[in-house]
Amino acid sequence: MSLLSSLYTGSSGLFVNQKGIEVTGNNVSNVNTPGYSRQTLRLSPSPTLEFRGQMIGQGATVSSIDRETDSFVLGQLNKQGAEYGEANAKTMPLTELERIIGIDSSSLDKEINNFYDAWQSLSGNPSGNVERQQVMQEGDDLADHLQKMVKDLNATTDGINDKLAGDITNLNRQLKEIATLNSQIASAESTGISANSLRDQRDLLIQEVSETTGAKSYSEANGMVSLQLPNGVPLVSADKANEIEVISAAGTLELQVTNGASTSTLDRDDFGGAIKGQLDIRDETIPVVLDKLDQLAFGLANAVNTVHSSGIDANGNTGQDFFSYTSGTPHPWSGAAATLSMTLTNPNEVAAGSGGTYLPGDNSNCLKITGLQDKALINNSTINDYYNSIASDIGLEVSQNKQTLASTKDAMVQLQNMRDNTSGVSIDEEMLMLIQYQTGYEAAAKYLSTVDEMLNTLMQL
């Protein structure tokens, strides 16, 4: 081996260490980049050559620049991300529901109590105009409160629909990006170039899509990734994104997907993640609460009407219905809460007495109405208890969701830290690498100058 070829050996040392410093520099620059996977320089010795019966090394060469990933942890992140996304998406609408079905002094429960209070006051002075007006006022307040609750619940549904439309737009953009990245990665890697940063981008997008939809990803042989909803409907296959369509129909919003020739409507069971969370609240929780409020309004109105119309008012007429509502489909009570109103227009129409003729001191009907408060009017419970059960059901759902959110958030932090264990950039580690490559570079340079001196010595002979 000649001194001149030794120069080449030395220069390979300079080159690989400089490459090492570049890789380290890139890692350090991306220390705060989300989704970035630490890159490492894989070095190998250059092929040895035989020289007069001796095998002599020819320096070092860069075999590849690798991306450190752990597909198990990534898979777990996607799975946990879907659960976190679901709980997180439920938080806002549930908080709103909890406010609407309140338990404080401005709740429906309080209005119900006030309504009966007014009747009790009237029983003390059945011909009193003020007491009669109070009964009408409290009846009005009670009906208004129920109507307002229904309006607020509908507004929550509208809010969820708006949010869903936005989420789907964003999702479709992400799906298209993943499809594009798929083809970019496949074409880059087919020529032997590693597509590290493209893969980082794609992993991050997949994680975001899982959080929104609960989609699962599958690696394909050519470096591509396919994405499927939990029900198996493909979202991305190879370089094609299968977009989800938002159809606004009859005041609600439907999600559709076209798979080949067939178009299917997706419901909450087809999704995971944030979309499932929102659909659960919209299609399950809110309708249940609405139905219960309807039953409450229906039960209350009918019971009060029955007693009131058996009484006699201050004009000497048989009492009329105290409350009115419109309901009917699909259940007899459906729609009662939204339309409940107090029908009396004149305090004289309050039927405080129950005899055949009007007597100003007759309070017997008032006693019958206050007695309703302790009667089981809906499904074996009193009106108050029925409301209490609605409120505690919502409370339970909110508190369960809070716990799920807290535990999935915990798990996410743990998993992200585990991902960082493999893929994250540690400044200390990189600084050590920097020192290591710098030293290697210095040593290679020292070697070169030594060879140079030797050449000089040779020249001076």
Place this chain on the structure above:
Amino acid sequence: MKVTQMSTYRSLSYQIEKSNQQRYELYEQATTGKRVNRSSDDPAAVGPILSTTEEIQKLDRYMETTDATQNDLDIVDGHLDQVSSLLIRAKEIAISGSNSSNSAEDMQTLAKEVVQLKKQLLDIANAKVDGNYLFSGYADKTTPFSGDPVVYNGTNDHKQVEVSAGQTVQTNLTGSELFKNPTDIFATIDQLEGALNSGDHTSVSNQLDSIESSAEQIRGARSQMGNINSHLDDVKSLTEEIKLQMQSRLSNYEDADIVNTLTEISQAEQSLEAALKISAQVSKLSLLNFM
């Protein structure tokens, strides 16, 4: 396990966020004094809290009704007391009138006083409170007694009010049972007046029995209302007792243990302070400082 800068900051910011959240919840408990501020704070307590609140509101309502009823009963009793004194005076007149030493003029004077008594009796029987006649049953806008001889125009209904769950009491006496049946007090007074006017001492003396049974009728009614009134005292103290129990039950479910909350607040503040201190320290420890 490799610890990166990102995972350190992620963990720290998560810890600080959790601490802050916990601290916020504790502050809310401390400022409202309540452990349950919304249904999710303790779903199992929602039922008891709402039903106890409902119960307390009902008890307040019963207390109000009981107070008002006792007030009414006192007013009725005040009127009946006047009737009693009036009947005592009638009895004195009758005794005096049955004494044969009284001259015809004396008897006339006594008769005039009886006319006065009758007028007073009619005024009492037609007494009004807040625009409602006391003794006309349900027809409390109708003058209960009028005419000569006096007739009853009211109804025989007893007004009932609810003073505790499912328990009603009578709050009025009808003019009929007080002044007309079985003893007709107006007629008794009329007869006394007639006897005095006639100057017949024996006839006056004969009125003593019916005056006595009139007084007995009023005494009986007063004791009936007195019983209700004293029963209401019992009801009231029981209601108050139950209300206290309900309030303490509500407090158990709803109120924060303030000492406990304050202790937890200082713990939460300490852990937050520690997390913040550590965050400030983190960047100081790095290989970079030694290069």
